[in-house]
Every structure is written in structure tokens, then in C-alpha cells.
Amino acid sequence: MKKIFLFDALREAIDEEMEKDSSVFVLGEDVGHYGGSYKVTKDLHKKYGDLRVLDTPIVENSFMGMAIGSSITGLRPIVEGMNMSFLLLAFNQISNNAGMLRYTSGGNFKIPLVIRGPGGVGRQLGAEHSQRLESYFQSIPGLKMVACSTPYNAKGLLKSAIRDDNPVILFEHVLLYNLKDDIPDKEYLLPLNKAELVKEGKDLTIITYSRMRHHVMEAVNKLVNLGFNPEVLDLISLKPIDIDSIVLSLKKTNKLLIVEECMKTGGIGAEIIAQVNDRYFDLLDAPIIRLSSQDIPTPYNGNLEKVTIVNPQQIIDSVRMLVNES
Template structure:
């Protein structure tokens, strides 16, 4: 075992895959000499050179198009968004090209591209740097979307994404890069389409992902001391939703709370609720509670920013309310 930060785990995954496969390369703003805004590509430029670690201009639509073209020709690009919010400037390329070309070409082209980078609500980054784009991209056909929450699953998900023949978006939370965890010395992969059972329980299912996993577990630790028995799932795969694992949990608990940092309107929780209504509605003994961020641009003011997202005390109160209905 070796203890490392999340950004180190992501860098190690990238380094391992680049060393094994010469078709893997990285491009983005400041990924080369500077080593990336959060040091995920630190020292890779000196090891692999200009042709495999490309510093790009501030032109997201252009370098995203270039990466998709490279993927069509057989390369495996990893595109780092300095901030995932900036990738809205490449929305056309991601949706109409990356997401659709394998289908519209009748399978003649594969698009093995990974799009990754920091997002989520940080500490006073302002509205334009605090976007949660998972719901924006979730409706695009042809994409796979995952969100890492620990150094372990960050490394395993990135390695799986690099080897996948479809476009994968990996969401990393800006406040989790300095999270530390012991990682195994052997090679491992994390599936791109499965939720992770974090804690088994009988009373209620709490479904979450990304940074909210840690808020949920802080709440759960308090709830267990008070005699509650929640089950916790980390969604991980945002597209496709692992509805089978959610349903398996509901068969036991019959109650569900969804905790997300995404906005409530049209968010990931909204899609999960729709799929549960389609597949597992009869297992519910109570209405689903959805804890989501406020539907407003994230304020710069620290106190107001904190008021827009979910914290452990809110989760604790929701669990008690639903269990005691």
C-alpha cells in the first residue's frame, strides 16, 4: 500500500497508461511545463515530451475538436479542462462530435477520448467557476459520465476510462484533490457503470456522489451513534445510472434520500427519481427526499455560498424525518 493524494492518484493513472500505450496523450491549458492547475500532469512533460503532453491555447472548442479528430484516427487523448465550467465553450464538439460520431458513422469510428478536470463548488471561486456540469452533459447520447470521490476510485476510473473505446467524462471535485488514501501497489480498475456500496444498512438508503459522499458519511457516523442504520451508495456512474444497485438497496430499506451538489432542477437526482418511478416504485414506503444545491448562480460571498449547498446537519435531519414517518 502507498498513501497518496487524489491528484497524485490521477497522475499515476495517467503515467501508467501513457507508459503502456504510446497512443495515449494529454492536452489542455497549462498541462505541460506548469503541470496542470492542480498538478495532475506534473512532471509528465519532462518524461514524455511536447508531442504527448501538449500545452494548448485558451481555445476550448479548438483543442476539443483536435482531440476528437485524434481519437478518430486511433489515438487516445486525455483532455484536461482547467476548470470544467470552461468546457461549455466546447459543448458543440462534445455533444455533436464526441457523443454522436460513433453512432452517425455506423460504427466506422471509435471515439476513445477522456475529458477530465476540476469542477463543483469550491471556496469562493465565483459563479462561473463553481458550475456542476454533470446535468448539462447527462442528456447527451453516446457519452459515459463518472464522478470520482476518493483517490482509490479516481485512479481506477481514469484507467478504465482511458481504455474505453467511447467518450468518457470524468468529473473531479476541486476540493477533493488533497484527499489522502492508501492505494494498493498492484494495478486495478474501477468499472465505469457501477455504484459503490459504502455502508450496508437496513433502515434507509442514502444515494450520493463526488464531494457529497464525505458530507453523507460525516452525517452517517453521527446517525449510527444514535441507533440509526442507513445504507449508503456512491453513485459514481452518472451515465448510465446503475439503477439495478439502487433497486437492490431499496428492496431492503424501502426509503431513499438523494444527496447531490448538482442543482435540483434537472439534476442527477431528478433522473434517478424518474428511473426509480419506472422500475422500483412499488418498493417505496415513503416519498423520496432530494437534497440538492439551490437553483441560483453560486455566490462569491463565503456565507452565501455555504447556504447554497448541502451540509451534514441537513442530511441528518432528513434521515430522521424519513425514518420516523
């Protein structure tokens, strides 16, 4: 085992896959000589050259289209969005091309494309740099979406995404790059369609993902001292949602709390509620509680920014209400 930062875990995954497969390459703004906005691609251009770690102009729609075209020819591009919010400029390419070409070509084309980069609410990055795009992309057919939350799952998920023959969006949180944890020295892969059981429990099920996993665990550590025993699932796979793992947990706890940084309206939590209510309503002993970000543009003001997203105390209060009132 070795302890590394999350950004280094991502860089290791890219380096290992580029070394193993010459069809893998990286493109995006400042990914080459600068090493990426958060140093995920640092020094890779020295090892692989400027054509495999390709600096692009500030034209998201163009280089996304180029990446999709190259994936059709057999290459395996990794597109870094300097900030995931900017990929809204490439929404047409991602939805109408990346998501649909394998289907509309009758299976003649594979689209082995990875789209990754920083997103989420940072520290005073402003509304345009604080987007949570999972809610935008979840309804597009043909895409897979995963969200990393630790150095361990960041590396394992990215390696699996690079090897997949379908377009995969990997969401990284801007405030998790400096998270440090142990990962194995040996190579490992993680599935792109499975949730992670973070903590076993019996009182209720808490579903979360990305940075909110750490808010949840901060709250859970306090709740355990108060006599509560929650079960925690890190969703990881945002599309498809691992409903089987959710149901397995609900059969034990019969109560559900969803904690997300996504917008409440049309977010990932909304989709989970819909699936549970449609097919597994009888498992619930209490109404589902959902803690999500406020449906407003993220303020630049630091104090206002904090109150737009979920905090650990809200999680504690919701658990106590859900367990004690049911």
C-alpha cells in the same frame, strides 16, 4: 498499499497508461510545463515530451475538436479542462461530435476520448467557476460519465476510462484533490458503470456521489450514534446510472434519500427519481427526499456560498424525518 493524494492518484493513472500505450496523450491549458492547475500532470512533459503532454491556447472548442479528430485516427487523448466550467465553450464539439460520431459513422469510428478536470463548488471561486456540468451533459447520447470521490476510485476509474473506446467524462471535485487515502501498489481497474456500496444498512438508502459522499459519511457517523442504520451508495457512474444497485438496496430499506451537489432542476437526482418512480415505485414506503444545491448562480460571498449546497446537518434531519415518519 500506499497512501497518496487524489491528484497524485490521477497522475499515476495517466503516467501508467501513457507508459503502456504510446497512443495516449494529454492536452489542455497549462498541462505541460506548469503541470496542470492542480498538478495532476506535474512533470509528465519531462518524461514524454511536449507533443504527448501538449499545452494548448485558451480555445476550448478548438482543442476539443482536435482531440476528437485525433481519437478518430486511433490516438487516445485525455483532455484536461482547467476548470470544467470552461468546457461549456466546447459543448458543441462534445455533444455533436464526441457523443454522436460513433453512431453517425455507422460504427466506423471509435472515439476513445477522456475529458477530465476540476468542477463543483469550491471556496469562493465565483459563479462561473463553480458549475456542476453533470446536469448539462447527462442527456447527450453516446457519452459515459463518472465521478470520483476517493484516491482509490479516482485512479481505477481514470485507467478504465482511458482504455474505453467511447468518450468518457470524469468529474473531479476541486476540493477533493488534497484528499489522502490508501490505494494498492498493484495495478487495478474499476468498472465505469457500477455504484459502490460504501456502507451496508437497513433503515434507508442514501445515494450520493463526488464530494457529497464525505458530507454523507460525516452525517452517517453521527446518525449511527443516534441509533440509525442507513445504507450508503456512492453512485460513481452518472451515465449510465446503476439502477440495479439502487433497486437491490431499496428492496432492503424501502426508503430513499438522494444527496447531491448538482442543481435540483434537471439534475442527477431528478433522473434517479424518475427511473425509480417509473419502474420501482412499489418498493417505496415513503416519498423520496432529495437534497440538492440551490437553483441559483453560486455566490462569491463565502457565507452565502455555504448555504447554496447541502450540509451534514441537513442530511441528519432528513434521515430522521424519513425514518421516523414512515
